[in-house]
Amino acid sequence: MFDLKTIAAGVASTAVGLAMCAQAAMAETTIRVQSVIPATADEIVMLKDFANDVRELTDGEVNIEVLPAGSVVGVQETLDAVDAGLIEGGFAWTHYWSGKHPAAMLFGSPVAGGGVGMDNIAFMSWFLSAGGKELYEQLWDEMDMNVVGFMLQPVGPEALGWFKEPIESMADFRKYRFRTPPGIPGQTYKDIGVASVAMGGGDILPALEKGTIDAAEWCCPKPDSVFGFQKVLKHYYLQGLHQVVVNADLYLNKDVFNGLTPLQQKAIEVAANASLMKSMAYRIHENGKALDKLVNEDGVILHDTPADYFTEYMNAANKALEKNAEENEFFAKVWQSQKDFAKTAVPFWAGAQTSNANLGRAYADQLKNE
Known part of the structure; x- marks a missing residue:
């Protein structure tokens, strides 16, 4: 005969257990993400928007706390700190880690559009629909990093940069000490005789003011104007090849990510994919407004890039890509995937x-005539 008291006690115990499990599932998880750039940068605005999407998609269960550069570790130690679990997450451009593996450049900033004519939208097509994402996931194993990565913010093409005086040719360009990104894009400038100096974004304006460098590139009109380059330099060139495609990414410690529920993991993935489109939309609008202000209010003179730059840089970029493909099997695998994609996609898209x-x-010409 059933003991109703025992059954009731069992039901009550089960209910308490389920409630405790539910409460545990609803426990808030805080993920600290240290950026490699200052808190005032446009990329941080978009990163916080992504964090807000994750929080809302998880009903407040997952909170991403954005930390500015240097909060816990130095900029160059960001990825290692994520790998070791010193911070739960990091935010940077994957080509920053080209010193750990040359193929990092093919994901963060494929020099000269990977040598196969990819712009930022074509790159997203390769990444999301032609095997790029799976190779990106493999990159972390190749680098022996306990990391899960998510692309968040595509941009491109980036501006050639800022100069003290107009440059009419590559001979003029070679007179300047020029801030460039790290890795192959910067090395390619050295290969064509430009005095390339790699440094973090927050160091560029002080270096210009001190004369450590006398020309620089960073990104695009809005981020460049936020850093204040127009205060020092007035000659601006929009067309550049070194970073036709650039992606700012989120890195999470793999153990932290695996500790999330499947629904929470999916929320991060969905928010990341949404961020790709939202970032493109944000950048077009903000860069347009910023360029208008630079030219019409701040006294910046907009120039077309010298024609010989494109030939010299593209030739050097292709040599660098071929050299790295010969020396590294995974680099060759990723680059071949991009080339296979580009054979059919780029002619259509171009x-x-x-x-x-x-x-x-x-x-634009109509506006000039008004």
């Missing part, structure tokens, strides 16, 4: 974009 470019140019 042709379609010609209409967009001509349409935009016609409107």
Whole structure:
């Protein structure tokens, strides 16, 4: 005969257990993400928007706390700190870690569009639909990093940069000590005789003011103006090849990520994918407004990049890509994947974009005549 008291006690015990499990599942998880750039940067605005999406998608269970550069470890130690669990997450451009593996450049900033004509939108197509994401996941194993990565913020093409005086040719360009990104994009400048100096974003303006460098690139009109380069230099060149495609990424310690529930993990993935589109939209609008202010209020003179730059840089970039492919099997695998994708995707996309470019140019010319 059943003992109703025993059954009731069992039911009550089970209910308490379930409630405790539910409460545990609802426990808040804080993920500290240290950036490699100052808190005022535009990328941090977008990173915080991503963090807000994650918090809302998880009903407040996962909170991403954004820390500025240097809060816990130095900029160059960011990825190692994530790997070791000193911080739960990091935010940077994956080409920053090219010293750990040359293929990092092919994901963070494939020099000259990977040598195969990819812009930032074509790159996203490769990443999301042609095997790039799976190779990106493999990168961390190749680097022996206990890390899970998420691409968040595509941008490109980046501006060639800022100069004291107009440059009419590569001979003029070679007169300057020029801030460049690290890795192959910066090395390619050295290969064509430019005095390339790699440094973090927050160090550029002080270096310009001190004369340590006398020309620089960072990104695009809005981020550049936030850093204040227009206070020191007035000649600006929009067209550059070194970072036609650039991606700012989130890195999470793999143990931390694996400790999340499947739904929480999916929320981060969905928010990351949403961030790709939201970042593109944000950048077009903000860069347009910033360029207008730079030219019409801040006295910046906009120039077209000298024609010989494109030939010299593209040739050197292709040599660098081929050299790294010969020396590293995984680099060759990733680059071959990009080349296979580009054979069919780039001719279509370039042709379609010609209409967009001509349409935009016609409107820009119309504005000049008003």
